Amino acid sequence: MQTPWEHRYAYRTKTMGSSVIRELLKLTEQPDIISFAGGLPAPEVFPVRQFQEACNRVLSNSGAQALQYSATEGLLPLREMITKHNEKFSVRATPDNVMITSGSQQALDFIGRVFINRGDYVVVESPTYLGALQAWNAYGAQYIPVPCDEDGMVVDKLEEALRFGPKLIYVLPNFQNPSGSTMSLERRKRLVELADRYGVPIVEDDPYGLLRYDGEHLPSVALLDSQYRNETSGEYNGNVIYLSTFSKLLAPGLRLAWVVAPREVIRKLVMTKQAADLHTSSFNQYVAYDVAKSGFLDEHVKVIRATYKERRDVMLEVMEEVFPSEVKWKKPMGGMFFWSVMPESIDAAEILKVAIERKVAFVPGAAFHPDGTGKNTMRLNFSFSSPDTIREGITRLGITLKEALKNSK
């Protein structure tokens, strides 16, 4: 007889709905569509030659180790290199504070597994990163969305949220996905103080920190937290779990990211990873280390910045020219996204259907709001498409938006 699969699934699987947005996004994969929907790096900046040389060197010199099973926490030289990188751009830590994950999505999943009981609250920015919601929905999280302005979370509302007893606070302080906004230094400091007062750990997700096109690098929440508690030991022992990734600095196809956390938390994450997938690809860790070990990233990030800054500026210029005046957006100081707000009467999912007929796509913003708001918002990626493609795509989208606004009147 046929297996009655639907009766065999766990409760968590039965509540795992098929995502409307995933169905929509499948349509955007047609080859002739100009897609501002994904969050893809520009393939033009992938350091293909450097990878080729690194693969050859790694296989010639360390083939037996690079192709073998390896430690769950990750390759030690790579973790050492990451601590040096972190010391410059985020927070001082030792290799024992660092675990390698298969992309930041895996770090989010493991954090959910280690911390979240069914029904636990997580404080999130509104809007927030869809992937975190997907990861933590699997563990039955509930969300407390805190309103944001262009400087990040509104602090009064954050304190109100903390009094609900959340398990974690999740923030993306730099060029947030999806809103593009950057948390101000003042707000970062207040976040650290409030989190400490209420005893609530912070998850700081920082995939784009180095992709800044205007203004000065701001200290990470992890660093401010470290300073707030006068940490001097060199080991990281604060209140922040910090995530970053090679996906935007080297290439996402490697699936290589890292977590910085107190040694005690890393131990739990390592036990989780041991049961979940043993370890991240040894070969990819060797190759990424070989590519990056001699300071390559510092040079390479300049190329990425120049490329993405141009694309952001082109998108901005064309939006100003062709988008109707009722549609609003802010210029992001870095990252990969424009966030655009339309009049309340407009449903971005409806706009997308028409846009796809015109062969242009974006992500409707509702999915980034755990409370079902944001129907009139959309996220536009500027890193993936060439300047000419951006011009053409935004022009098509401008026509679509103008029509929709005319029809809605």
Place this chain on the structure above:
Amino acid sequence: MQTPWEHRYAYRTKTMGSSVIRELLKLTEQPDIISFAGGLPAPEVFPVRQFQEACNRVLSNSGAQALQYSATEGLLPLREMITKHNEKFSVRATPDNVMITSGSQQALDFIGRVFINRGDYVVVESPTYLGALQAWNAYGAQYIPVPCDEDGMVVDKLEEALRFGPKLIYVLPNFQNPSGSTMSLERRKRLVELADRYGVPIVEDDPYGLLRYDGEHLPSVALLDSQYRNETSGEYNGNVIYLSTFSKLLAPGLRLAWVVAPREVIRKLVMTKQAADLHTSSFNQYVAYDVAKSGFLDEHVKVIRATYKERRDVMLEVMEEVFPSEVKWKKPMGGMFFWSVMPESIDAAEILKVAIERKVAFVPGAAFHPDGTGKNTMRLNFSFSSPDTIREGITRLGITLKEALKNSK
């Protein structure tokens, strides 16, 4: 103030004990120890040159795609290749029945996530693979261990277990880890019938199926199930979730494995993977496909078989020579492990402490028994060490065992 981390963890994390065996195994990582503890392939058989050529080709011809984000279910040409491989060695299926995972451990984790509610029963062979227990403990599984003889699960006991209402049946029919035993054709057929009668899905874990050194390849449980239900469509729609891996055929450092399951189950697994790590490394999938696409695996597996058969035979020969007569084992027809049973009075964990002083290590068997039995058993890996190293290590272990038996009298 310091974050009270221990009060922030989820319930599942608090019950996640630090594994005694992991602590012991750390000791076996000293470089001068002869370790029969791990389950590592021989690095001598890694096709390093083929990988080097494949990396160069992939980066030259498909660098932009191989380094980019890719589909959660896995690279289509790789899934197509796997269906051809499966048709020869396991079961007929379409690429829609196949998902790529980051090692079989990840497949076990996802199966736990999709199927297991806290307290659900899983029928397992006794002993069974430790990694499956680790993966499913995270979801609160309970186990019904079914006794095994040299032909696999004792069928009467299996039927008794099925009447307890388990969620899944987990088996490793070929050269089981840890026991080395192979389920007979007769038992496989009975398993299929009983599972169908009780409506309980089977998870068939087959990492070593092609590593057979004696006798003839037996049909997979998935194939027998398919024949039992007269499947003719070419799409796989049976009662088995079949797992296999490139870890033992190419290299474990790539973290590449696959699941075959009905399309409906694959869809749930893909949604799980989307939230867990987006997808498995695109680069590694391109490289594995490039290495394997022209029939390389068929030739390569002959080299692996010849290497491991020699090592198995050497280990057997020396065990017969130096192990005390009270210690029993069976010759495995394939795979990577000898399983050895000592008199009940002997505790393998105590033996290991002495053995480590003599610079030789193995895994005590208790960890493979979910019911806490098996203290007098041990698993010995023969794939990783050279024949000379095996001779030396087994000789040291023989001395250790003789001493322990003398002292226990």
